[in-house]
Amino acid sequence: MMDNTKVLEEETSSTSAHKCPWMPTSYVDCTDFELMKKAKIHAAHVLLWSRDEKPVSPYHYDDIELPMQTKILMQVRFDGSFGFPGGFVDELESKVPSSFPKFLELLQQGVCRELFEEMGFGRDTSPSYVYSCHPAGREKDVMLHFFMFQLTPSQMKAISWGSIISTSDEVVGLSLVPLYTMKDGIRGLPTFLTNSFAGNAVEQLLRCILKQGFLSEVEVRKATEVAFKILKKRGGGDLKFEFQSHTHIL
Numbered sequence: 001m002m003d004n005t006k007v008l009e010e011e012t013s014s015t016s017a018h019k020c021p022w023m024p025t026s027y028v029d030c031t032d033f034e035l036m037k038k039a040k041i042h043a044a045h046v047l048l049w050s051r052d053e054k055p056v057s058p059y060h061y062d063d064i065e066l067p068m069q070t071k072i073l074m075q076v077r078f079d080g081s082f083g084f085p086g087g088f089v090d091e092l093e094s095k096v097p098s099s100f101p102k103f104l105e106l107l108q109q110g111v112c113r114e115l116f117e118e119m120g121f122g123r124d125t126s127p128s129y130v131y132s133c134h135p136a137g138r139e140k141d142v143m144l145h146f147f148m149f150q151l152t153p154s155q156m157k158a159i160s161w162g163s164i165i166s167t168s169d170e171v172v173g174l175s176l177v178p179l180y181t182m183k184d185g186i187r188g189l190p191t192f193l194t195n196s197f198a199g200n201a202v203e204q205l206l207r208c209i210l211k212q213g214f215l216s217e218v219e220v221r222k223a224t225e226v227a228f229k230i231l232k233k234r235g236g237g238d239l240k241f242e243f244q245s246h247t248h249i250l
């Protein structure tokens with residue numbers, strides 16, 4: 001019989017080095033398949049990215065330090081928050097398979113189906129698994145699983161322009177993530193990080209940026225620190241990167 005725990009450890013070992021230990025978050029990593037199986041609800045989301053051969057500068061500001069060679073796609077959701085394509089994997093609500101590879105396969109299928117529903121693309125893709133987590137103390141309620149998938153630059157272009165009028169009412173826009181910090185130290189990624197994010201999308205974003213080496217740890221850390229400062233100035237709560245949609249407090 002296959003040792004599921006071992007498979008899971010192997011799947012996730014490459015990502016554990018890319019945690020953001022400095023980032024306060026109310027989500028907890030989960031690498032224990034037995035624990036995962038106990039969750040009532042499973043949601044899976046996917047980060048789509050591409051890399052241009054030549055750096056492309058999105059704006060012609062003189063002070064852009066880092067041109068956008070790598071593109072990461074995020075959605076503006078119906079509630080105004082940023083997130084990744086994906087959603088609940090209903091098949092796993094009734095029964096979770098006993099083997100982790102089979103479980104992963106169902107998550108992958110679920111994420112591809114959502115990708116197609118939301119962006120009219122991706123039914124036959126195989127996104128790679130990154131990591132799973134749950135809101136602190138709510139491991140039995142919900143598990144959030146995360147995948148990533150590299151697009152070719154032309155696929156990215158086609159999606160960015162072609163699916164602006166989304167097939168789904170849940171998505172009201174698409175955005176590329178500014179993977180640079182401008183000379184004032186504020187505009188670019190730090191400002192982007194002060195938006196409202198669904199679930200733990202902001203942490204998923206930063207983890208992937210680190211895992212893929214799109215930016216250095218120093219750059220990411222600096223950007224989060226500046227984002228925290230901006231939020232603090234705005235009176236932004238306890239500064240946890242848990243930017244759920246704020247509809248409940250309106």
Ligand SMILES: O=c1[nH]cnc2c1ncn2[C@H]1C[C@H](O)[C@@H](COP(=O)(O)OP(=O)(O)O)O1
Pocket residue numbers: 043045082083084085086087088142144170198199200201204
């Ligand atoms: O991008 C995301 N990253 C992490 N968690 C997310 C993201 N988007 C939503 N969520 C959370 C919020 C909910 O708890 C679930 C499922 O939400 P959603 O994607 O809106 O699901 P449906 O489209 O309604 O199936 O994940």
